[in-house]
């Protein structure tokens with residue numbers, strides 16, 4: 019009988035050579051006359067061990083990693099197809115501490131299944147949520163989502179149930195569901211992993227959303243830099259249509275939901291929901307004034323749900339197991355789980371899905387293993403390029419929206435970028451202003467002009483010029499950005515800038531925090 023071998027087709031694994039390993043393993047098996055069944059799965063999210071090769075044995079799936087081309091013949095010689103010991107042998111994949119300590123709800127199938135196999139999806143609890151949704155009213159579906167406590171994972175953490183309810187109650191001849199798959203934040207990759215590793219879960223979540231609020235058309239707005247996700251989504255969408263999970267009369271229910279992928283050309287601001295809709299309508303990605311809210315007047319002026327990939331991909335398990343089940347995870351008003359992305363200068367980068375509530379320190383050391391360089395971790399930026407920098411003294415903050423807000427930080431999309439003690443935080447602050455200047459859509463003055471002036475002031479500060487004048491000037495400018503910007507691109511740039519200044523005054527040529535005030 020053929021032995022089943024898994025090698026990931028996730029972009030992260032491919033970047034580390036997984037495609038070549040898959041070719042060499044196939045060729046070696048053929049040359050030795052051994053029958054293998056090679057499955058290209060999503061990634062388990064243990065990126066420092068990629069390319070990871072898993073073999074299905076009598077005991078379960080065992081892992082070898084990270085495998086290089088020159089390791090392959092030795093693996094065959096040592097009998098890895100029956101799970102034999104080898105220097106790269108890691109044991110049962112699901113017993114690896116990084117994996118075992120996780121609580122995977124949204125990522126339950128990722129790394130386990132063949133992403134574009136509908137049979138595999140169905141065999142692993144796929145479409146159970148939709149099947150339940152088809153037996154209840156739209157209002158009851160929305161109630162389940164509201165009861166789950168799910169808050170948007172795209173950054174703003176707005177309650178998903180409230181947004182859906184607004185669209186449900188809006189009168190219109192056409193409504194839309196948009197999945198925001200622009201994933202522009204630095205250090206984030208959970209959306210990409212879902213789309214590449216389990217595209218059906220996103221399709222199912224969007225279909226449930228459409229049926230709940232009476233929207234018959236969905237769009238996935240995908241960044242052009244994700245070609246593997248594009249391919250996986252299109253393959254899965256075609257299979258869902260063929261099997262009656264998309265289109266007219268879904269599973270004999272009489273309900274209709276059509277879905278297609280649209281590519282964005284790659285502007286950070288096109289991740290902002292109104293700018294995204296402008297782009298979808300074929301216009302330049304320019305932020306719109308709010309109100310009206312997209313839920314009232316969104317795409318082409320129609321009521322529209324815009325949700326992040328993770329928000330929508332969390333819906334099937336909520337409809338399968340119930341809102342209460344999901345709500346049981348987490349702390350305070352942060353319910354459920356968060357797929358956290360560990361990146362930057364960290365020994366064990368990867369994807370950790372856990373209930374809200376664990377501390378940054380646990381993440382950085384118990385999961386991440388400390389810095390990759392072996393030097394002390396000086397700062398972490400949480401929540402993308404607009405997130406605050408947190409110093410060591412804040413590493414005991416629990417991952418919770420309110421706990422982060424209390425220290426003037428954000429959880430955002432759950433991306434964590436780690437820096438060791440060689441980082442210069444004044445340079446990082448300048449980089450944040452530069453990022454804002456480059457990515458600004460130009461619609462409002464504080465962001466369009468303020469970001470460039472901010473770079474100039476920071477250049478003066480970095481060069482030690484008139485700190486007693488320029489530090490207050492920088493604070494004043496940040497105050498204008500914070501309060502006068504039309505959207506969060508300009509409005510949140512002060513988070514990284516001021517957190518760097520407040521927590522690391524020495525890097526700005528100041529002697530202590532009092533000077534930074």
Ligand SMILES: Cc1cc2nc3c(=O)[nH]c(=O)nc-3n(C[C@H](O)[C@H](O)[C@H](O)COP(=O)(O)O)c2cc1C
Pocket residue numbers: 169170171172173174175176178198199200201202203286287288289290291292324325326327329330505506507
């Ligand atoms: C500059 C900027 C960029 C954004 N980029 C993204 C993004 O890449 N993905 C995303 O889901 N939300 C992004 N957002 C947030 C969206 O505007 C919106 O709040 C989100 O898509 C709503 O979905 P959710 O409620 O599921 O989080 C961005 C916001 C701003 C201001």
Ligand code: SF4
Pocket residue numbers: 287305457458459460461462463465466503504505506507508509
């Ligand atoms: S803050 Fe920046 S990105 Fe947002 S609307 Fe104003 S100019 Fe555009």
